[in-house]
Amino acid sequence: MKNDVLIGKFYHTFSGAGVLEYQGEILSCVAPRQYLVQTFEWPLGAPFEQHIEPVTNMVGWKFYADREDWHRAYERYNRQREGQ
Numbered sequence: 001m002k003n004d005v006l007i008g009k010f011y012h013t014f015s016g017a018g019v020l021e022y023q024g025e026i027l028s029c030v031a032p033r034q035y036l037v038q039t040f041e042w043p044l045g046a047p048f049e050q051h052i053e054p055v056t057n058m059v060g061w062k063f064y065a066d067r068e069d070w071h072r073a074y075e076r077y078n079r080q081r082e083g084q
Helices: 067-082
Strands: 010-014 020-031 034-040 047-054 062-064
Touching: 010 067, 020 067, 062 067
Parallel strands: none
Antiparallel strands: 010 020, 010 062, 020 034, 034 047
16 A cells, blocks of 8 residues: 555546536545545635545546646636636
């Protein structure tokens, strides 16, 4: 678990309609295929809550290598939504 590729990744989750729902960071792997995640509130990005998320629930999440990529993706998402 020490070299787990998900730990430290930032993410966005989306509804079935493609609407951005949640944002967060993967903090650690607490058991096989179980991760402690930190969610952040909208729009300021302050830490909101931590909870355990099974990897099976992460299908469809978009992951980012670091905080900067995560912020850029959010900005792109907003520009696209405004252009509709």
